Amino acid sequence: MSEVVISARSVSKIFGSGGDKVTALDSVSVDIFQNEFFTMLGPSGCGKTTLLRLIGGFEQASSGQILLEGKELNDLPPFKRPINTVFQSYALFPHLTVKQNITFGLEMQGTSRKQADGRAEEMLELVRLAEYGDRLPSQLSGGQQQRIALARALAPAPKVLLLDEPLSALDLKLRKEMQVELKRLQTETGITFVFVTHDQEEALAMSDRIAVMKSGEILQIGAPREIYEAPTHRFVADFIGDSNFLVGDLVDAGAGKRAVKLAGGQVIALTQDVSDQRSGEVTVSVRPERLGLIADSEAGADQLAGTVSTVIYFGTDTTYQIDLGNDARLTVRMQNGVGANADFAEGDRVAITMSPDAIRVLAD
Amino acid sequence: MGNILRSKRFWLVAPAVVYIGFFMAVPLFQMAYVSILERGDYGGVNWGAFSMDAYISFIFERDLMDNLVVNTDYLQIFARSFGLSAMTTVFALLLGFPTAFYISTQPQSRRNFLIFLVTIPFWTNILVRNYAWMLLLRNGGLIDGVLNWMGLETGGLDILYTPYAVSIGLTYTYLPFMVLPIYASLEKLDHRLVEAAFDLGADKRRAMSRVILPLAAPGIAAGSILVFIPCLGAYVTPELLGGGKFMMIANLIGSQFGAARNWPLGAGLGFVLLALVLISMMIYSFKFKSLPEESR
Numbered sequence: 165m166s167e168v169v170i171s172a173r174s175v176s177k178i179f180g181s182g183g184d185k186v187t188a189l190d191s192v193s194v195d196i197f198q199n200e201f202f203t204m205l206g207p208s209g210c211g212k213t214t215l216l217r218l219i220g221g222f223e224q225a226s227s228g229q230i231l232l233e234g235k236e237l238n239d240l241p242p243f244k245r246p247i248n249t250v251f252q253s254y255a256l257f258p259h260l261t262v263k264q265n266i267t268f269g270l271e272m273q274g275t276s277r278k279q280a281d282g283r284a285e286e287m288l289e290l291v292r293l294a295e296y297g298d299r300l301p302s303q304l305s306g307g308q309q310q311r312i313a314l315a316r317a318l319a320p321a322p323k324v325l326l327l328d329e330p331l332s333a334l335d336l337k338l339r340k341e342m343q344v345e346l347k348r349l350q351t352e353t354g355i356t357f358v359f360v361t362h363d364q365e366e367a368l369a370m371s372d373r374i375a376v377m378k379s380g381e382i383l384q385i386g387a388p389r390e391i392y393e394a395p396t397h398r399f400v401a402d403f404i405g406d407s408n409f410l411v412g413d414l415v416d417a418g419a420g421k422r423a424v425k426l427a428g429g430q431v432i433a434l435t436q437d438v439s440d441q442r443s444g445e446v447t448v449s450v451r452p453e454r455l456g457l458i459a460d461s462e463a464g465a466d467q468l469a470g471t472v473s474t475v476i477y478f479g480t481d482t483t484y485q486i487d488l489g490n491d492a493r494l495t496v497r498m499q500n501g502v503g504a505n506a507d508f509a510e511g512d513r514v515a516i517t518m519s520p521d522a523i524r525v526l527a528d
Numbered sequence: 529m530g531n532i533l534r535s536k537r538f539w540l541v542a543p544a545v546v547y548i549g550f551f552m553a554v555p556l557f558q559m560a561y562v563s564i565l566e567r568g569d570y571g572g573v574n575w576g577a578f579s580m581d582a583y584i585s586f587i588f589e590r591d592l593m594d595n596l597v598v599n600t601d602y603l604q605i606f607a608r609s610f611g612l613s614a615m616t617t618v619f620a621l622l623l624g625f626p627t628a629f630y631i632s633t634q635p636q637s638r639r640n641f642l643i644f645l646v647t648i649p650f651w652t653n654i655l656v657r658n659y660a661w662m663l664l665l666r667n668g669g670l671i672d673g674v675l676n677w678m679g680l681e682t683g684g685l686d687i688l689y690t691p692y693a694v695s696i697g698l699t700y701t702y703l704p705f706m707v708l709p710i711y712a713s714l715e716k717l718d719h720r721l722v723e724a725a726f727d728l729g730a731d732k733r734r735a736m737s738r739v740i741l742p743l744a745a746p747g748i749a750a751g752s753i754l755v756f757i758p759c760l761g762a763y764v765t766p767e768l769l770g771g772g773k774f775m776m777i778a779n780l781i782g783s784q785f786g787a788a789r790n791w792p793l794g795a796g797l798g799f800v801l802l803a804l805v806l807i808s809m810m811i812y813s814f815k816f817k818s819l820p821e822e823s824r
Contacts, residue, residue, distance in 0.1 A: 222723055242726040255724040259742045268738070272729030320729065 167233075169356050170196040170219055170324055175228035177214050177380075188214040190380040191228065196324075196358060201350050203359045205367040206377035207403070212360045215377075216326050219358065220249050232323065243272070248317035249326040252333070254309045256301035262288070262312050263297035269320035287315035290349065307338045311345070318353060327359045331366060343369050364404045368392065376400045393451075394436075398526045401449040408455070408494045414438065414446045414525070424448050424525070428490040430468050435520040447526045452497035454522035457484060457508055463515030470494070472512045484508060486516065563795035571789035582796030602780065602797065606804075609776040612695055612766075613759035617706075619699040620755045621748065624706030628747075629740075631707075632714035643711065646704050654701065658768040661697045662688060665769070689771030697765040705754035713747025714740070749812065757805055777801055 177189040189211045196202045204212040217223040218230055221242035230237045237245060248269065256265050263284050270280040288294045291311035301309055310330060317325055327346075331339045347370050350357045361367055367374050368388040375385045376399070383397045395401035398409065410426060417423035417433060424432045424446060432448065463469055473493075474485035479500070486494045494516060508514055566577040589599035631642045649657065664670045667684035675685070687693050717740065725735040741748075763778035772779070777797065784794030 220727060222726075241731075242723070243729045243731050247727075249724070249727045251720050251724060253718070253720055255718065255720040257721060257724070257739060259745075268725070268730075269728035272734065316728070 166198040168195045169198050169200075169233060170358065171229075171231040171234075172215065172218075173229045173231065175215070175218060175230060176226045177211070177218060177223060178226045187380050189218070189225075192380070192382055193228075194375060194382060194385065196356060198356055199354050201347065201357045201359065201370055201372045203361060203367045203371035203374045204377055205361055205364060205374050205404075207362055209379075210377040211380040212362075212377050213328055214380075216249075216328055216358065216360050219324070220247055220326050221245050246320075246322050247324045247326060248320060248322040249328065250310075250313050250317045250330045252329045254301075254313040254330075256309055256313055256316070258301055260300075261297065262293070262299050262301065262304070265301065265312060266297075266316045266319050269316065273320055283319055284315075287319045290318070290352070291315045291345075306334055307342065310334065310342060314346075314349065318349070318355065321353075322355060324356045324358060327357060329361055330359075331361070332363070339366070346370060368404070376403065378403075393522075394524055395449060396524075396527050398447055398449065401524065401526060406452050406495065406497075407449045408452060409526075410448050410450075410492055410494070411445060412448065414441060414443045416443075424523070426468075426488070426490070426492060428488060428492060430488070432468070432518075432523055433520045434523055434525065436523065436525055438525050441525060449524050449526055450494075450518060450522050452483065452495040453481075453499075454518060455494065455496040456498060456517040457486075457496055457514045458517055460513035460515050468494075468516040468518075470514065470516070472508050472510050472514055475508065475510055484514075486514060559795040559798060563792050563799055565792055567790050567792050571791065573791050579792070582790075582792035583800075585793060586796060586800060605775050605780050606777060606800070608691070608774065609760055610804075612691055612698070612774075612776065613756050613762075615691075616695050616698040616702065616759050617752050617756045619695060620703050620706040621752065623699065624703055624751060625710055625744075625748070627703075628707045628710035628714055631711055632717070639715075643708070646707050649700075649704065654764055655768075657701070658697055658765055661693075661700065661769055665693050665696070688769065689773055691770070691774050693769040694762075694766045694774055694776070697769040698759050698762055701762075701765060702755040702758060705758070706751040709750040709754065710744060710747040713744045713750075717743050753809070753812065760801065760805065 172192055172194045174191045174193055175189055176187065176191050179186045179188055192211070192215060204215060206212050214223060218225050219237075221237070221240060221244075225238060232245070232247070257268065260268065263281070266284040266287050267275075267277075267280040270283055271277075275283070284297065285294070288297055291314055293308060293311055293315070296304065296308065296312075301312065304312065310333075313330065331342050331346075334342060343366060346357070346359075350370075359367075359370065368391075371388055373385060373387055374391050375382045376391060376397075377383065378397075378399050384391060384395065384400050386394075391400065392404055395404065395407070401407040401409070410424070410432070412424040412426040412432070415423055415425045415431075417431070422434050422438055424434065426432070457472075460469055468488060470486040470488040472484050473487045474483075476483045477500075481497050481499045484496045484498070486496055488494060496516065562573055563582050564578055564580060565573040565575065566579040566581070568574055584596070585599075586602050587598060587600075588596040591597050627646075631639055631646075634642060662669075665685065665688040666672070667686065667688070669685070669688075672685040687696075721739055721743070722735055725739045730738060760776075761778050762776060763782060766774060766776040766779055770776070770779075775783075781794045781797050781801075784790045784797065788794075
């Protein structure tokens with residue numbers, strides 16, 4: 165990939181002191197590349213916003229370094245960093261018009277009035293609000309304010325744009341629109357976007373790479389497909405999309421291959437390289453849509469089998485809860501109208517089909 | 529339905545309306561009436577004898593030949609009062625804004641305590657506080673004494689009974705009226721706007737001048753009015769700290785009803801003051817009507 169723009173090296177942030185210490189970030193290291201749409205995803209309190217604020221300069225790291233193009237940023241105040249932020253609440257200046265909001269950053273840089281005005285026009289064009297330059301922020305809708313906040317942050321042409329859950333205040337339809345819009349803006353401007361969200365769908369839809377965070381640590385960094393299809397941690401598999409979890413023992417299956425043996429004796433073959441994992445109890449995850457059902461009579465000898473306990477019809481697909489016995493359960497989601505035989509009722513005995521590469525052994 | 533409720537709710541304000549209506553409007557009209565009557569020889573007025581003398585003598589006086597000549601004495605007192613009030617307002621703003629800003633940046637529990645401290649001077653009678661200032665400011669008083677003790681030979685501070693003493697006293701008296709409204713507007717100020725200003729490259733000075741000050745403007749304006757207007761009508765402070773040498777409007781009006789025994793002139797001066805205040809309020813409301821409301 166291209167050049168590293170932002171680099172965090174063993175960054176920790178501890179709030180409070182004495183007995184009230186809260187570790188918001190615990191020795192986090194990450195490289196963010198040029199022209200990348202990088203998303204930090206996690207539940208509230210995972211440290212994603214803290215990391216964003218450290219990059220923006222609004223907080224000071226307790227230890228570790230933040231680098232911008234290889235130069236340490238730690239002691240630079242926010243107004244000296246070529247980094248701009250789109251705030252969750254937009255934080256548009258209520259006493260300034262839309263245009264004055266957009267030219268604010270340019271004026272601070274000492275750009276001439278004429279140039280700044282030209283740039284503001286350009287930005288308004290970019291966010292498709294060319295007619296709105298003379299309005300006050302309070303005269304705009306939430307979605308429009310959002311776009312102006314983007315235009316304002318993009319106007320000084322920052323090296324990095326930080327976005328702190330900018331879509332969370334919008335309703336669902338607008339949020340979907342803005343996702344497409346944000347992706348377009350990022351591609352058109354070529355600016356590195358660092359996006360913070362707790363919405364996994366949003367993260368999957370827009371990002372080039374996602375860092376999944378939990379309790380002040382980054383658990384996994386990867387492309388959306390990688391994060392979704394090959395989660396490394398139980399938390400990641402659980403947080404992003406739906407997952408089935410099964411607990412079993414890691415065993416040798418001969419020919420250098422390994423498998424997971426469930427409590428009920430069923431064996432699941434693995435294609436994942438787990439040579440670094442010791443034998444013993446492990447958790448595996450598998451996505452519901454990567455599983456299929458066939459009638460028990462057609463099942464092979466070592467196939468997983470169980471009883472259908474619940475059937476939920478969703479229109480495009482149907483979800484089956486399968487009881488495997490020994491407290492093990494699986495959710496299977498099958499698309500309707502694909503296979504004619506995908507029609508089972510509660511109480512049916514079924515066997516489960518799966519591709520071995522859909523099974524992931526998790527770290528914890 | 530809604531109308532019935534609304535008309536019933538009127539009775540909630542009725543007592544206050546009656547009270548204010550009676551005790552403000554009636555004396556006001558009474559004074560307006562007095563101001564256009566002839567003065568009585570020994571105070572009071574000659575009821576039924578109308579005269580515009582009070583308003584004429586605001587600007588003119590009659591010379592020995594009974595001609596009207598311009599007399600600027602009263603105008604000077606008005607000008608001095610406006611000047612002193614303006615100076616006091618500026619002092620109060622210079623002291624009050626940083627105070628309000630500091631308080632607004634403190635944690636919530638501390639803020640309430642500090643606001644409580646700001647209101648403490650109200651616990652003491654204004655007369656007592658002004659006597660205290662006399663003790664502080666007089667030659668050989670506490671301030672003079674400390675300065676001399678520090679080796680600054682003041683040779684007497686000579687500040688008591690000057691306009692400065694009056695302004696110092698007024699600033700002290702009305703400072704809380706400046707601090708509180710400014711604090712109210714700063715407290716509402718979204719801190720993220722300041723962060724946004726920093727984020728866009730504004731240093732502290734420019735974040736202050738471009739974001740904080742404009743957003744605190746309604747508070748600054750309200751505080752300035754709350755200081756300026758009572759200052760114009762201040763009576764006790766100029767009397768005590770000005771030593772009667774630096775008369776302000778209220779003292780002048782007071783003397784017309786007292787020693788000078790010219791009730792119509794006293795009432796007339798009161799109405800001139802009221803007119804000036806109303807005019808400046810109108811100018812103010814025109815100027816600040818264009819301000820955007822606070823965000824959300």
